[in-house]
Amino acid sequence: MTIADMLVEHERQQREVKRIDLYRRQAGFPSDKQLEAFDYRHKTTSTKRKVNALLDFAFLDNRKNQVFIGPLGVGKSHLAIGIGQMAIEAGCWVRFRVADLGNRVLGQYSGALYTAGAAFIA
DSSP states (O other): OOHHHHHHHHHHHHHHHHHHHHHHHHHTOSSOOOGGGOOTTSOTTOOHHHHHHHTTOHHHHTTOOEEEEEETTSSHHHHHHHHHHHHHHTTOOOOEEEEOHIIIIIHHHHOOOOOEEEEEEO
């Protein structure tokens, strides 16, 4: 490998690191969660097979959002952030949002407080 080739490769790597850092900041992740750290044993609503099906990022290619809906503490945000992190590393641009859908939608009709939320990847 020539010096010129090494310089070009170094420049390419530096640009990739900067792109990933920029995309992560723009995504708006509230914390740094990795999909590998998600514990599927305690979360009965999410299976590894369902999550792995999303990792081809076809939903992003088709310009579709992914919404994770469920009660508090089941790992919606962790999954959305982890999948979003992997999508960024694959070259996709993502946006993360959390919404308290229960209180906005269900609460206004029933008068009850519904503690559920949603995590979005767009």
